[in-house]
Amino acid sequence: MPEEELWRTFFSPIETLQALGLRRDMASVVDFGCGYGTFTIPAATFIEGIVHAFDIEPGMIAETRQKAGRAGVTNIHVYTRDFITDGTGLPNASVDYVMLYNILHLEDPIRLLAESYRILCKGGIVGIMHWNYDPSTPRGPSMSIRPKPEQCAQWAATAGFVISEMSIDLPPYHYGIVAKKGNT
Ligand SMILES: C[S@@+](CC[C@H](N)C(=O)[O-])C[C@H]1O[C@@H](n2cnc3c(N)ncnc32)[C@H](O)[C@@H]1O
Numbered sequence: 001m002p003e004e005e006l007w008r009t010f011f012s013p014i015e016t017l018q019a020l021g022l023r024r025d026m027a028s029v030v031d032f033g034c035g036y037g038t039f040t041i042p043a044a045t046f047i048e049g050i051v052h053a054f055d056i057e058p059g060m061i062a063e064t065r066q067k068a069g070r071a072g073v074t075n076i077h078v079y080t081r082d083f084i085t086d087g088t089g090l091p092n093a094s095v096d097y098v099m100l101y102n103i104l105h106l107e108d109p110i111r112l113l114a115e116s117y118r119i120l121c122k123g124g125i126v127g128i129m130h131w132n133y134d135p136s137t138p139r140g141p142s143m144s145i146r147p148k149p150e151q152c153a154q155w156a157a158t159a160g161f162v163i164s165e166m167s168i169d170l171p172p173y174h175y176g177i178v179a180k181k182g183n184t
Contacts, residue, residue, distance in 0.1 A: 002139050004036045004063075010139070013042035016170050017099075020127030021178045024048060026096040030119065032083055032112060033103040037064035043099070044073045052095070054079045054088060083115065084108055090119045101129040102174075104152055105141040113159035120181045126161060128152050128177040129170060137173045149175050 001007060017039060022029070027049035034040045034053035041064070044051040053076055055061050061080045068076045081089070084106065098116040106112065116126050131140030133148045140146060147155075149167045156163060161179035168176035 001035055001060075004038075006139070007036060008038060010173055011038060012170075013039050014046060016101075016129065016174075016176065017043055017046060017127070019168055019170065020099075020129060020176045021125040021164070022046065022097055022127065028052070028095040029097045029099065030054070030088060030090065030095050030116075031099045031101075032088075032116070033101070033106075034064050034078070035060050035102075037067045039099055039101055040064050040076060041067055041071055041073055044068065044076045045071070047075075049075065049096070051076045052079065052088070052090065053077070054081050054083050056080070056082045084111060087115045088119055092118055093121045093124075095119050096121060096124050098124070098126045099129075100126060102131065104128060104130055104147050104155065105145045109147070109152075109155050110158055113156055113161065117159045117161060117181055122182040124181045125164075126156065126179050126181075128156065128179065129174050132173055132175055134173075140173070149177060152177055153179075 026047045029051045031040045031053045034055045040053045061078045156179045165178040
């Protein structure tokens with residue numbers, strides 16, 4: 001990850017969360033790979049429910065926890081955990097929204113999407129965001145592992161999701177996809 005000061009210049013978190021289907025009345029949200037908490041803290045301030053934030057790096061978890069404390073946000077549960085090998089440990093059909101932001105370039109994206117599908121309630125939403133498939137972006141994974149929107153949509157469909165919206169423009173450097181579990 002680049003330094004946080006630079007990282008945060010790439011995003012407008014609340015606008016992105018709303019564009020990718022987060023709703024205020026959601027009771028339970030999961031952030032896969034919370035990093036600096038760039039989206040965790042805004043999501044927690046926006047929704048009425050709980051945000052479950054997972055990261056494999058203890059430093060990222062500490063950062064997110066401290067930031068929540070400074071912001072006076074109490075509706076975040078943080079977990080230091082490898083969600084690729086160990087999943088989330090959350091019950092089946094227990095959450096309303098999953099954030100897969102800047103994470104699907106990791107090894108085994110279908111496994112991550114399958115875990116998202118498992119924990120989402122029927123009608124639950126997964127928001128996918130990633131760097132534009134464009135080598136001129138100032139950061140982002142190498143082009144050899146950077147997924148195109150069509151690739152993310154195909155992985156999501158393989159995991160069982162129905163695509164609701166494709167290729168949402170999230171300027172300056174990202175795109176988004178919204179997908180649903182089931183049709184309700
Ligand atoms: C590129 S950052 C994205 C952070 C955040 N989603 C955002 O968009 O600002 C990816 C994060 O995922 C975490 N991560 C990578 N592999 C992981 C794994 N197997 N289990 C849990 N966290 C992981 C990294 O430590 C890092 O903080």
